[in-house]
Amino acid sequence: MAFVSEQWLLFSIVIVLVAVLLFxxxxxxxxxxxxxxxxxxxxxxEGVILDVREKKDFSAGHIVDAIHIPYAKVADRLSELEKHKAKTIIVVDKMGQHAAAASKTLRDAGWNASRLAGGMAEWQAQNLPVVK
Structure with a gap:
C-alpha cells in the first residue's frame, strides 16, 4: 500500500493500460x-452453430444440429461452411476462450460470425438442451 500511495501516478497509468488492453x-x-x-x-x-471444442467434448454433449470443426482446424476447413455463408455463424466452445479467435478467423474470411457468450458452460448452466 505504501507503494500505491507514493507512486499513485504510475499505479494509475498501469490500471488505465490494463483496462485498455482488456477493452x-x-x-x-x-x-x-x-x-x-x-x-x-x-x-x-438465420444462424448456424459451429462447435470448436475437441471431439471428446463435442461427443459428451453439444447443441442440436451443431457443426463440429475443432478450433485448430477451423482455418483449414472453411469450405465446409460455404453453404452457410448467408447465415450468422455462432461459434461455441467450452467457456469462450477459443470462440473469439475462431470467430475472428471466420470474419476475416468473409463470414458473418459471432460467439456464444459463456460458451457451452453457460448453455448447460441455463439447462438448455444438448444431444450426445
Missing amino acids: IESKKGGKALTYHQATRLVNNG
Whole structure:
C-alpha cells in the first residue's frame, strides 16, 4: 500500500493500460451473443452453430444440429461452411476462450460470425438442451 500511495501516478497509468488492453482484446473476439439471441437466430433459420471444442467434448454433449470443426482446424476447413455463408455463424466452445479467435478467423474470411457468450458452460448452466 505504501507503494500505491507514493507512486499513485504510475499505479494509475498501469490500471488505465490494463483496462485498455482488456477493452481491445474483448473487441477482437467480435460480438458475443446471449443464448437467447443465438436460439432466436437458429430457430429463424438465420444462424448456424459451429462447435470448436475437441471431439471428446463435442461427443459428451453439444447443441442440436451443431457443426463440429475443432478450433485448430477451423482455418483449414472453411469450405465446409460455404453453404452457410448467408447465415450468422455462432461459434461455441467450452467457456469462450477459443470462440473469439475462431470467430475472428471466420470474419476475416468473409463470414458473418459471432460467439456464444459463456460458451457451452453457460448453455448447460441455463439447462438448455444438448444431444450426445
